[in-house]
Amino acid sequence: MKLNQKGLLIIISGPSGVGKSTVRKALFSLPNHHLVYSISMTTRPPRDNEVEGVDYYFVSHEEFLGRIKEDKFLEYANFVGNYYGTPKDMVDNNLEKGNEVILEIEVDGAQQVMQKKRDAVSIFLVPPSKKALIERLQTRKTDSKEVMEARLEKANREFSLAHKYDYIVVNDDVKNAADRIMAIIRAEHARTARSIYKYKKLLEDVI
Amino acid sequence: MKLNQKGLLIIISGPSGVGKSTVRKALFSLPNHHLVYSISMTTRPPRDNEVEGVDYYFVSHEEFLGRIKEDKFLEYANFVGNYYGTPKDMVDNNLEKGNEVILEIEVDGAQQVMQKKRDAVSIFLVPPSKKALIERLQTRKTDSKEVMEARLEKANREFSLAHKYDYIVVNDDVKNAADRIMAIIRAEHARTARSIYKYKKLLEDVI
Numbered sequence: 001m002k003l004n005q006k007g008l009l010i011i012i013s014g015p016s017g018v019g020k021s022t023v024r025k026a027l028f029s030l031p032n033h034h035l036v037y038s039i040s041m042t043t044r045p046p047r048d049n050e051v052e053g054v055d056y057y058f059v060s061h062e063e064f065l066g067r068i069k070e071d072k073f074l075e076y077a078n079f080v081g082n083y084y085g086t087p088k089d090m091v092d093n094n095l096e097k098g099n100e101v102i103l104e105i106e107v108d109g110a111q112q113v114m115q116k117k118r119d120a121v122s123i124f125l126v127p128p129s130k131k132a133l134i135e136r137l138q139t140r141k142t143d144s145k146e147v148m149e150a151r152l153e154k155a156n157r158e159f160s161l162a163h164k165y166d167y168i169v170v171n172d173d174v175k176n177a178a179d180r181i182m183a184i185i186r187a188e189h190a191r192t193a194r195s196i197y198k199y200k201k202l203l204e205d206v207i
Numbered sequence: 208m209k210l211n212q213k214g215l216l217i218i219i220s221g222p223s224g225v226g227k228s229t230v231r232k233a234l235f236s237l238p239n240h241h242l243v244y245s246i247s248m249t250t251r252p253p254r255d256n257e258v259e260g261v262d263y264y265f266v267s268h269e270e271f272l273g274r275i276k277e278d279k280f281l282e283y284a285n286f287v288g289n290y291y292g293t294p295k296d297m298v299d300n301n302l303e304k305g306n307e308v309i310l311e312i313e314v315d316g317a318q319q320v321m322q323k324k325r326d327a328v329s330i331f332l333v334p335p336s337k338k339a340l341i342e343r344l345q346t347r348k349t350d351s352k353e354v355m356e357a358r359l360e361k362a363n364r365e366f367s368l369a370h371k372y373d374y375i376v377v378n379d380d381v382k383n384a385a386d387r388i389m390a391i392i393r394a395e396h397a398r399t400a401r402s403i404y405k406y407k408k409l410l411e412d413v414i
Contacts, residue, residue: 169397183394
């Protein structure tokens, strides 16, 4: 992929427990890409294995609310008492540089971004089966029973929005799902509406 | 790619001399595909290296005209006195079987197919530069000067139709171009409009 144009904004979303962050990490492990991960900001406390500035920017409620007032988020949401948001400036700066910016976000946030960024490419991850999703939700032991039930309920609503996305990718196997997303990125760059201006000189007065 | 749905019809087109058949052959040499090449029918005499039923079906003018009357072509065209056409039955049978059918055709024929098959995926190949195209046309020594001039003239008109295609792929390197086309095929399978019915059961009443 050449950096001779504005980068693509890629939304990776899907129901809780589908494996969004695992697939996103597998995507970044593929060779030869110009992908940049948009790190979210949150007021939720870090889990044991999470690193500030890598997994999230961890901030206080007060700081988060201040940034909402200043319109500094591309999207944000409150889930089970905690805020999660995508800082605007980092996304726009990277797109200008020609990098592909990957947003790995919840379904509500994805709707906000799709409305604000009409040329974003939106991908909805689905589990291979209902059973697989329930199993994944149950093995995430860091969540309380209450959080778990909220996630299950949310999943039903989230699935009903699948038709709003450009692409549906099944997470049957993490590597396969990442490969499919990379194929989508390559294909989107070749879409005529995005690429024809690159060939303008070639297409005018050819010979 | 699984054969659990109707196959895609992929149109590979572009100006004379851009390398359509070389790219198509490279595409078929990639691993793990379910691609089927739609062999064209022609009244032009075979070139030295061309094989009946592999490169083309070679038929008489009389037979070709009979098939036009019987509406047996998805598209056909006459170029420099010879007919070229895509037999309908083979294309439809393979799509029903779930194979991807690759049409490697001239720009005029591509327009006919796009009108008849609205869900076809259309790809326009472009050369990396004007110079590269002229050089390629000049080294195809099997063509007479007359044929060569007709091709150059045709190329200008052909380029003006690039915007009608879904994708533009540059043939800067044959392997790269084939890889890009394979990425487009994978991505198109994941497009929501094509794939959502596969997840219908999953998306209804999830948990």
